Amino acid sequence: MLFIVGLFYFRDSRTMLVQYLWSFYVMMQFWLLGRSKTFTWKKTAMFMLLGIVLVIPVTTWTLQAVHGIFGGRTMDVWSNAVVTPIAEEVWKLLPLGLYLLFSRRASSMSLSDYALAGAASGVGFQLMEELSRRWLNSGIIGRTYGYSVTMLGGETIHWDVWTLFPGRFEESIFPTLMTVSHPVHTAMVALGLGLAVRLRKRLTNWVFSVPALLLALSILEHAAYNGQNSLPEWVMTLNDWTGSGYQTKDLFLVMLVLGIGLDYVALNRIKDKLPLMPGDRFIDPLTELWQMAAAFFRRRERFASVLALTRERRELGFSMLYGNSEAELIREKVRGSVQLHYKKAAGIAVLLLGAGLLAGLALYIQSSVSADGTACFSCMFDSLQDWWDRLSFREKGAIVLGAFALALLFVGFWPALGFALTAASIPASGHDIAKNIRDPKRLLTPENAAAALLAIALSRIPFGRLGKKGGGRLKDWLEKMLRRRNKPEPDIPRKPHGDGPDRNKPEPEEPETTKPKDPDDDYVHWSKAKYKGVELYDGRNGALGEFDGIDVENGIFYEAKSAEGLNRIHPKTGRPQQTPQQFTDKQLYQKTKTRINNLLEKAVGTRTTPDGTSDIPTLDDIKNIRRFEFQLDGDTPELRAAAENSLNRLRQEFPDYTFKIRFGVK
Incomplete structure (x- = not known):
């Protein structure tokens, strides 16, 4: 709503939308080219936000401090062409530096992740820089020809749809030098840093001179463009030797191709330990793109799963290849302190925003009060649709795309799409909303009443609980009924009921026959x-694991598992801490495999745990049990599929054992 209202009332908001769409377009180009990335879009967007809220203030404070110490103005040559390029190019790497220092999984980044982190920080920085230019350049030339057109130099900042990484700085009249956009410079330096981190063990620490040289090249090109008419001749000559800015993009693309190639070569070294899709012989970007396209055009319901699988597979692979141990405790303490301050600042910002919004709304309603004392609140929605109807199809599409791009900074793809469609539906339905406000009885139609009652009824039915708890039990009950129905009835002779003298004598009870209990029946x-609580121990009295429950008579090991950890969101990644497959591989496959091997090879006896029963079976009593029953409190399609994969691995390695699992067991 704030987004729509801003577009409706403020021209600067529409200007901001134009520049944001350009920046979003540049970010999407980097996102699509980084084929070996493990970053999610949300994490990449966070680097973009840090380029706005962190890099911009730090750069400004640095320049203010320099001028506070040495004096002068920001338009002086030494400031504009020397200090400013150094401060901007260095501080744009600050978000990546903080991530490398404090993130737990920074050691398992791919080389594409380094490039994406640098590019996103540069995109955020350039967004605010270009937005400031658009807002401030309100002269007649800027309004007529564009904000980047000058009287003598023509157009100096170029945004072109068909250009890779648009936003370059180059004069249109007799161009002799240029500088690529901020994202390309920062992405190139960040990628060089990633290559140095990856290759430092083979090439020693001297390899860090590569990102240092790339940073010097970025500063040189930036300085030469800012001070092209004022810097010494030797600086401009050195810039000419490096290509005058025209070779930088090509250099970055070569580095990116090299980085992606090194990433996939490393992944294929451990491809036997990673999940492969049907038809995969190697892990490579072309096959992944083919799998995505095939899923999108043939089985669209699998598209999201294929996207997630390819990214998470890379994330798992790089974690196995390069991941180090948990971060030090001091880092956890610092992260917790930063999170606490962030939450406080966010809470204050929300309160101030809400107070300002309510105050502005109150003033607007007060100014809209008519002579008879009624506020024309509904007129706002009429005006909103009138404005929407006057827009062209291209302008409406730009607003919807802007809402989608804005929402992608904070949520996933589908919620962002829903936000964009909602942003378009509100102004398009302004007249209907206004009529409902003026006459609420219009809502009391039979159709609306029936829809409301149905919605209330559906909201009160616990579908999720029925599906989790009742679905499995209903299935077991139906299977049991079918088994009983298909069993042939025994041929039992029945006594005839007659009128003889023994007709009132009670019939003798049939003796009950004891049959072995079928564990599948009940x-x-x-x-x-x-x-x-039966625990195994070895010859040194060391614990080898425990069984939650044992039925010796029927030969069953019971294992209770909790899937609550799947719902925990990691505070840094914003995603669940582990996938269902990772959970079942660890809890079902790995632990059970270890338990069986310990039972058959290492264990020398059994003992009870503190919560176990006092009477427990001996080791010889349980060594011949060949049946495991797992009871899991969670129940989702993904969890069922993952559990089946893990149990199939157990069945292959232990063919004389039987493994069964029940879901939704509390």
């Missing part, structure tokens, strides 16, 4: 097992 909760 469900038994693991806590109802006769023996609970």
Whole structure:
């Protein structure tokens, strides 16, 4: 709503939308080219936001401090062409430096991640720089020909749809030098830093001279463009030797191709440990793009899964290749302190924003009060649709795209799409909203009443709970009924009922026959097992793991597993801490495999745990048990598929064992 209102009332908001769409377009180009990335879009967007809220203030404070010490003005040559390029190019690397210092998974970044982090920081910086130019250049030339057109130099800042990395700085009349956009410079230096980190063990620490030289090249090109008519001749000559800025983009693209190639070569070294899609012989970007395209055009419901699989597979691979141990405790303490201050600042900002919005709304309503004392609140929506209807199709599309691009900074693809469509539907339905405000009885139509009642009824039915708890039990009950129905009835002779003297004599009861209990017939909760908390120990009295429950008579090991960890969101990544497949591989496959091997090879006896039963079976009593039943409190399609994969691995390695799992067991 604030976005729509801003576009409606403020011309500068529409100017901001134009520049943001250009910056979003540049960011998407880097995102599509970084084929070996493991960063999510949300994490990349955070680097872009840091380029705005962190790099811009730090750069400004640096320049103010320099001028406060040495005097002078920002338009002086030594400031504009020397200090400013150095400060901007160095501080644009600040978000990446903080991430490398404090992030737990910074050691497992791909080379594309380095480039994306640098590019996103540069995009945020350039967004504010170009937005300031658009806002301030309000003269007749700027309004007529564009904000970047000068009287003598023609157009100096170029934004072209068909250009890779638009936003370059180059005069149109007799161009002799240029400088690429901020994102290219920062991405190039960041990628050089990633290559140095990756190759430092083979080439020693001298390899860090590569990112240092790339940073010097960026500063040189920036300085030469800013001071092209004032700097000494030797500086301009040195800039000519390096290509006058025209070779920088090509150099970055060569480095990016090299980085992507090194990433995929490293992944293929451990491809046997990574999940492969059907038809994959190697892990390479072309095959991944083909898999994505095939999923999109043939089975669109798999498209999101394929995207997630390819990215998470790379993330897992680089974590196995380069990941180090957990960050030091001091880093956790600093991160917690930063998060606390961030939450406080965010809370204050929300309160101030809400107070300002309510105050502005109150003033608007007060100014709209008519002579009879009624506020024309509905007129706002009429005016909103009138304005929307006057827009061209291109302008409406730009607003919807802007809302989508803005929302992608904070949420995923589908929520952002919903936000954009909602932003378009509100002004397009202004007249209907105004009519409903003037006459609320219009909502009391039979159709609306029926829809409202149905929505209320559906909202009160606990579908999720029924699906999780009742679905599995209903399935087991149906299977049990079908088994009983298909069993042939036994041929039991029946006594005829006659009128003889023994007709009132009670019939003798048939003796009950004891049959071995079929473990598949009845469900038994693991806590109802006769023996609970049975721990194995080795010859040194060391613990080798425990069984939650054991049924010796029927030969069953019960294992209770909790999937609550799948719902925990990592505070840094914003994603669940582990995937369902990672959870089942660890909890079902790996632990059970270790438990069986310890039971057969290392264990010398059993003992009870503090929460276990006092009476427990001996090691010889349980060594011949060949059945495991896992009872899991979670139940989702993804969790079922992951559990089946893990159990299949157990069945292949231990063919004489039986493995069964029940979902939704609390």
